[in-house]
Amino acid sequence: MLIIVAVDASLKRVNLSMDAALKAKCPRTALASVTAQIEAPCSPRELIAELKNCEQAILKLPEPRVVLESPQIAATRAAYKALGKDPARYRGSAEALLRRVIAGKGLPEINAVVDIINMISVESRLPIGLYDLAHLSGDTVFRAGRAGERYKGIGKYDLNLEGLPVFSDAQGPHGSPTSDSERTMVTSETKQVLAIIISFAGREGLDRWALRMSDLFGRFAAGRNCQTSLIP
Numbered sequence: 001m002l003i004i005v006a007v008d009a010s011l012k013r014v015n016l017s018m019d020a021a022l023k024a025k026c027p028r029t030a031l032a033s034v035t036a037q038i039e040a041p042c043s044p045r046e047l048i049a050e051l052k053n054c055e056q057a058i059l060k061l062p063e064p065r066v067v068l069e070s071p072q073i074a075a076t077r078a079a080y081k082a083l084g085k086d087p088a089r090y091r092g093s094a095e096a097l098l099r100r101v102i103a104g105k106g107l108p109e110i111n112a113v114v115d116i117i118n119m120i121s122v123e124s125r126l127p128i129g130l131y132d133l134a135h136l137s138g139d140t141v142f143r144a145g146r147a148g149e150r151y152k153g154i155g156k157y158d159l160n161l162e163g164l165p166v167f168s169d170a171q172g173p174h175g176s177p178t179s180d181s182e183r184t185m186v187t188s189e190t191k192q193v194l195a196i197i198i199s200f201a202g203r204e205g206l207d208r209w210a211l212r213m214s215d216l217f218g219r220f221a222a223g224r225n226c227q228t229s230l231i232p
Contacts, residue, residue, distance in 0.1 A: 011035050011225055012133040014194055018231055019143035022165060026079040030203035031142060031231040032210040034195045035133065039222040040111040040188050047115060047220045051107050054119050064102045068095060072125035075201035076177065083144050084163035092177045093127040112221045113186050116213065117195060124209045126199050127177035129167055131184040133192040138170030140194075145173060153179035167196065203232050 016033055023029055043051070058064050067073075073095050077087035091099075097118055101107065107118050114130065121128045145161030149172065153159040156179050167175040174184040177198050186193055197209050210228040217223025 012192055014136060015139040017141050019141055022143050025082045026200055028200060028202045030199045030206060032197040032206035033229050034210050034213050034226060036217050036223045036226040037192050038113055038217055040113040040186055040190050043109055043112045043115045044220060047112060051115060051119055054122055055101050055106055058101050067098050070125045072201055079200035083165060090164060090178050094121045094125050097122050111188060113193060116216045116220060120209055120213055126197055129175040129180055129196040130186050131175060131194045132186050132190045133194050135184045136169050140167050140169045142167055149173055151181040154182055154185050203230055206230055
């Protein structure tokens with residue numbers, strides 16, 4: 001299925017699709033995309049307060065580690081196994097963030113846009129890809145990584161992409177539910193973004209999280225011309 005993500009003339013047009021082979025191995029995979037014009041300054045105090053509240057909501061649970069067994073986390077692990085990737089070695093980003101919170105390290109503070117994405121990932125238990133539209137080239141497809149494919153992950157070593165679910169454009173893979181690439185990362189210079197919420201457990205709730213993201217972009221990142229879409 002092909003979805004044209006951005007239709008507003010002021011936003012870069014992106015065609016997002018899902019590979020049939022990935023869908024066959026992970027049949028409940030669904031995506032929600034949000035494109036927007038934004039600004040990416042340091043997070044204001046109000047957003048930082050929301051990040052802290054998000055952390056405390058987990059830490060105050062009788063057993064915080066129970067969040068690691070949520071259906072969304074379990075579905076991500078199962079999808080990785082179905083594609084031939086060890087989910088204990090290559091964790092989904094939502095699980096990695098949750099483990100960080102449980103360990104008392106807190107959510108990282110990068111910039112307003114990235115911080116919003118991380119908070120929603122923790123709230124939803126779903127990995128989210130975030131890309132600077134200016135650095136995307138051509139159509140983007142969600143597929144399994146191929147032998148020999150690698151990229152430099154954000155803040156990480158070169159990531160072996162074989163068997164990992166990845167987003168790939170005309171230049172090759174640029175993101176995954178584990179770690180996005182430096183090539184398309186969002187910085188303080190970014191003006192337009194594509195965010196993709198990834199569920200391996202079906203589309204339920206995706207529209208709600210996409211709307212929450214759009215709202216937070218508007219409140220804390222000067223977000224405007226937000227466009228959302230779903231790929232079931």
